[in-house]
Amino acid sequence: MDGQEYDGQEEVYGAGKWSPPPQHFICLNTDAALSHKDGKIGWGVVARCSRGKLLGAWAGSEQRCGDPAVEEARAIRKGMSIAMKSGWRDIIIQSDCKSVVEKIKLERVEDPRASAVLFDILHLRKEFRNCTFSFVRRNANVVSHSLARFALNLVADIDWRNSFLSWLLRLANIDVGAVAPSDVNIL
Numbered sequence: 001m002d003g004q005e006y007d008g009q010e011e012v013y014g015a016g017k018w019s020p021p022p023q024h025f026i027c028l029n030t031d032a033a034l035s036h037k038d039g040k041i042g043w044g045v046v047a048r049c050s051r052g053k054l055l056g057a058w059a060g061s062e063q064r065c066g067d068p069a070v071e072e073a074r075a076i077r078k079g080m081s082i083a084m085k086s087g088w089r090d091i092i093i094q095s096d097c098k099s100v101v102e103k104i105k106l107e108r109v110e111d112p113r114a115s116a117v118l119f120d121i122l123h124l125r126k127e128f129r130n131c132t133f134s135f136v137r138r139n140a141n142v143v144s145h146s147l148a149r150f151a152l153n154l155v156a157d158i159d160w161r162n163s164f165l166s167w168l169l170r171l172a173n174i175d176v177g178a179v180a181p182s183d184v185n186i187l
Contacts, residue, residue, distance in 0.1 A: 012139045018140055019173035023050045025130065026088045028079040029141050030095050032071035032089040033148035042154070043075040044147025045082055046168075052176035057168055058082055059147045060157035072097035073117040075148070076133070078103070090130040094141060101135040143171045 018146040021027040026047055041062050047055040058078070066074075066079045076093055083091045095101050100118075103111060109118040138145060147168065160168070 004047070018048075018052070018143070019136075020050045020052055020176070021092045025050060025054065025090045025092055026083065026086075027092045027094060028083060029136070029144040030072075030075040030093060030143040031095075031141055031148040032066070032068070032075040033145070033152055034066055034068060034071060035152050036065055036081070037150070039063060039065050040152055041071050042148045042151030043071070043078055044141045044149075045079040046147060046172070047079075047082070047086070047088075048172070052166055052172070054169070054172050056082070056140040056159065056161045057143075057147060057164060058157070058159045059151035059154060061151045061154045067113050068144055069097065069100055069111070070114045070117060072100045073114045073121065075144075076100065077121050077124065080121065080128075080131070084124070084127055089128055091128055091132075093131070093133045094136045095133070095138065096136055096138045096141040096145065098135045101133050102131045113150040140175075143168065144176055146171055151156055 009035060018029070029046045031044050034040075035042075041064060043060055045058045047057070049055055074093060077093055079093055080091075098113070103109070103114075103118055104121055107122055109115045109122065111118060166174075
């Protein structure tokens with residue numbers, strides 16, 4: 001990152017695509033990024049409806065040297081808190097951290113590093129009518145991953161609900177297969 005403006009472009013790779021949730025569910029993709037050099041963590045959460053429309057995007061950072069599994073679990077917990085505040089009762093949380101998703105699914109909270117966060121997640125889960133967790137590969141989690149990396153440059157948390165950064169919209173549209181040509185010739 002090194003002070004350069006972030007446009008999200010470097011994160012587009014692979015053939016994976018975002019999969020929509022069932023109708024009436026909200027899908028929250030979460031991710032965390034770490035910069036050990038700067039001693040900083042970033043997190044990103046993106047919420048979409050079953051049509052793929054962005055409902056919101058949230059990003060933040062904190063000054064600390066984090067553990068990757070703990071920070072991924074914290075991003076999931078952040079996504080759940082956002083869903084609760086938004087009044088969403090049926091959610092699917094997607095993360096590209098397989099080990100954390102498996103621990104949540106198996107209700108294994110004895111991880112010495114992440115046990116408190118995992119316990120919080122299992123407790124928060126009970127507040128929803130439907131709350132499921134799924135592992136997705138990084139190339140199907142590009143938007144939240146890009147947002148978490150972008151967050152490493154933030155000094156305060158940000159939330160977008162009505163308008164979104166152009167690169168964020170572009171990545172979200174690519175995810176759902178709605179790619180429009182960038183330069184159109186009008187005759």
